[in-house]
Amino acid sequence: MHNSDAFNPEVFRQQAHAVVDLLADYLQKVQEAPATEPVLPWTPPHEMLQRWTSDFDQARDPQGLIRDVIAGSNHLHHPHYVGHQVTSPLPLSAVFNLVSSLLNNGSAVYEMGNVSSAMERRALQWMARRLGFDDKADGVLTSGGSAGNLTALLAARQAKAGFDVWQNGQDAGRPLTLLVSDQAHYCIKRAVQIMGWGEAGVVLVPSDARYRLDPNRLEEKFHEAEASGRQVIAVVGSACSTATGAIDPLQKIADFAERHKLWFHVDGAHGASFVLSAKLREKFVGIERADSVVWDAHKMLLTPALITAVIFRNGRHSYESFAQKATYLFGDEQARLENWYDVGMRTLECTKNMMGFILYASLASYGEGFFAQYVQDMADLAQEFAHMIDEAPDFELATPPEANIVCFRYLGQGVAEKDLDALQERVRSRVVTSGAFYLVQTRLRGGLFLRTTLINPETNEEHLHELLRALRQA
Incomplete structure (x- = not known):
């Protein structure tokens, strides 16, 4: 392709039409003849590496390149895909992803992502209502459940530690810890260790015969941690766990958190979408009492990865995860609280794609x-x-x-x-x-x-x- 064609609208139109045709043919193929089409065309890693050279001296035909990528990829749209918790996204939501990529409006400050910022807030308000939160709730979209859980736990630390870690460091108070099921996703422990709490920053609570956190063991583990000199500031419930899909007893965990004035966080990355079903909602009773909830759209809301909501029952806590000053972007502290639309002050990313648009457009196009x-x-x-x-x-x-x-x-x-x-x-x-x-x-x-x-x-x-x-x- 000549450089003069790189941004030519007509060239792009032809290329994009051809790519959509390729993808539509692919969808038809894996859906109509699953018995004859492999889900994963298995190739050993060293052989896969040999297929892709690092020689970029000559341009390749993009359609041929895409055909090769499709042929060698794991086919999540294949009905025999029953693997990891990554969804087969709605084809239309993939088109929204294309729009996001072409517009490339990074959604950190309103001036750069004005439409997506407003859409993000509306989508989050809808999610908050479905969780049972009131109008005081607020949150952000971020890149995946690991980033989402870290964001929520940073807010918990700022709200419950009793000292300002950002300003004074981790050694300004007692060592911190949280309680979580032994079935929790590994990203909880990773978040704790990123925050500098160390191995003992996670106290594992045994699960019952169905792999749900055993609420009868919470008091015991709480007092063990406190007796060791650590300050328990939070308890985490899984809804649902990654390994088995177990839903922790959220109501009993909420009672415990309230009794000890702890932050109650729910990792609902996979399971929070089930609150949309009237039949399944009763399994999540207690989630409305959480201080924070993580909810992945790229799992059970059928969007492309990654789109994760971090929702706070008290929306002011969403400003405490990253309580650092960047005055050249966001102005003074009061302005930060008022300017909800500059979401970069509340997210791990300073630049992110138009997640709000992709999620909002998917919800608006298909309906709840x-x-x-x-x-x-x-x-x-x-x-x-x-x-x-x-x-x-x-x-x-x-x-x-x-x-x-x-x-x-x-x-x-x-x-x-x-x-x-x-x-x-x-x-x-x-x-x-x-x-x-x-x-x-x-x-x-x-x-x-x-x-x-x-x-x-x-x-x-x-x-x-x-x-x-x-x-x-x-």
């Missing part, structure tokens, strides 16, 4: 009812899959699913208990490298289990029957 039905359908499918497993003598369910994550293992015939972990690894590896299905594995108390996240709206019961057959064959 669409997403409520989708999350309910995925939860219902998980229940049906669990029933299939219960009915199959050669499979074992780890725990009844509460959301759309199902953990199970293949027992085989006459396989000794000590050999079951190796069996799971072997059958999963064979299924994944064959391209038949993409699923993952997780280690639970009973050993190694296969794990599925039912997140693709095109996946149905027959596909799951095929999965069991593929595992037996493997």
Whole structure:
């Protein structure tokens, strides 16, 4: 391509039309003939590296390049994709992502991202209402659940530590810690250690037989931490956990947090979307009492990654996560509180894409009812899959699913208990490298289990029957 063509609207029109045609053909192919199309065209890492040279002396045909990328990628839109908690995004939301990329309005200060800033605030207000928060709630969008949980816990530290860590450092008071289930996502511990609290900054609370935080152990762990000289400032609930989809007893955790004047944070990165279903909402009773909630749109709201909401019941806390001064951008402290539209003062990013536009446009284009039905359908499918497993003598369910994550293992015939972990690894590896299905594995108390996240709206019961057959064959 000549440099004169790089920004030529007609050249772009032709290229973009061709790319959309490629993507539409791809979607049709993986949806209509899943049995013949691999989910993951497995290629060992060293072979994949050899496919892509670092020689950029000559320009390549972009359509050919995109064809190669599509052909070699993990196909999340394939109905046999039941792997990680990354969704098959709505095709239209991918188009919104294209608009964001072309406009490139970084949403840190209003002047650079005026439309997206307003859309972000409206989308967050809608999410806050669905969680049960009132008009005092506020928040931000950030890049993923790890950044979201860190943002919330930084606010907890500023609100509950009793000293200003930003100004005076971590040693200005007692060592800080928080309580969290032993099933919590690793990013909670990572956030704590980023904040400088050390290994002891996380106190793990044992989970019950269904992998939910055991609220009866909270008092014990709280007093153990305090007796060791540490100051407990927060308790974290999972809704739902990554490994099994377990939903912690949020109401009882909220009672405990209130009794001890602790910050109550809910990691709802995966599960918060289930509050949209009237049938499932009761499992999340207590989330409306949280001080902060993380909610990923790129999981159960079907947007491209990454879009994570960090929502504070008291919106003023959203200004405390990054309580540093940048007067050349945001002015004095009072101006920061009034100028909600300059969101860079409240986010890890100084530049981010138009997340607010992508989320708002997706919600506006399909309506709340669409997403409520989708999350309910995925939860219902998980229940049906669990029933299939219960009915199959050669499979074992780890725990009844509460959301759309199902953990199970293949027992085989006459396989000794000590050999079951190796069996799971072997059958999963064979299924994944064959391209038949993409699923993952997780280690639970009973050993190694296969794990599925039912997140693709095109996946149905027959596909799951095929999965069991593929595992037996493997």
